[in-house]
Amino acid sequence: MLGEFEYLLLSAAARLGEDAYGAAIRREIEGATKRRCAVGALYTTLDRLEAKGLVTTWMGDPTPQRGGRPKRMVRVTAKGIQEAKGFFRAVSRASRGLSWAIDPVKVP
């Protein structure tokens, strides 16, 4: 089963699609959680997910915005999507009937 941060990372990478890379995923997670996302946590979790076969990563092209440095591009694998679905279903089942799950939080 995935961890909370692993699920957040997979969701952000899946939402970004072809544009998923380190800094963009970090922005996406910070936007969703309204909390700071540490670079260390992001890259160590990304390594763990890659080792589990849930994502694949490769070096992207360097851009002037990044001082000519490359990006680490991320793509969620089919296995990663299955794991994320499983996590979501488990959280949904666990939340059934609970007061905070009856009135879903409005997403701005």
Next chain:
Amino acid sequence: MMRSGWLFLSVLARALEPAERDVVLGDLAESGEGVGPATRHLLGLIVRRQVGLWLAWRPWLALLGVSCLAAVSLSRIVYRLNVDLHKHAAGYATSLTAGQEVAFLVLLAGAVTVWSWTCGFVLGALSGRAVWLTWSVFYFVVLDSAFVRFVLMGNIVLRNPRTHEAVLDSLQGTLRLLMVTTLPLSLAGLLFAFPALAETATVVKWRQPGNRQAALPRHSVFQQGKLIRHADRLRRRSRNGRLPARDGRFPPR
């Protein structure tokens, strides 16, 4: 971010793998964070990576096997060489002839160099990016274990409030102590520090030494065994009084 800030971050990022270093510095540049938060992020990643390295057995083997055990044995040979070099320079009377004494010193120096080189190879091959810690421990154990032994035995007094003649009782003495315990100031110290450092750096750069490179330490261990045996034989023969001293006479029993 200021240029000096980037320079600092680039130096700090050298603790990471080259590919990851570029990616992370690029992310920090893109996010436009200040030096403070960027340093925090970078340090966080470095700490996580270093902790991750120590979850494997190889750095532990390097630390315990080479930096602690082998380094203590090497420190004894380095100390022996240091003392004998001083004795030789001062013209201290020994039971060896001049030629034998030089041969003994050369053999001992060769053993120190080869052993240090071998330790450097093994440290580099086992430690990976944890090498800065295993090498530092190795260096200070070899350099300072004789000194620590003398302090523990009471031969060196660090502080003496009654006489004020101890090492740490004056600024000069303290600075000298700091230099002696951190820098390889003697010839023996240089003979151990440079081969070990050069070989560690080479192996870390290669990453995966090939079969030929891996065969070198095996060969060197064999050679240093021969060197030490030769040196020991020279000393034992002189102790038995079978060899004349530098002036041609045999030492008194």
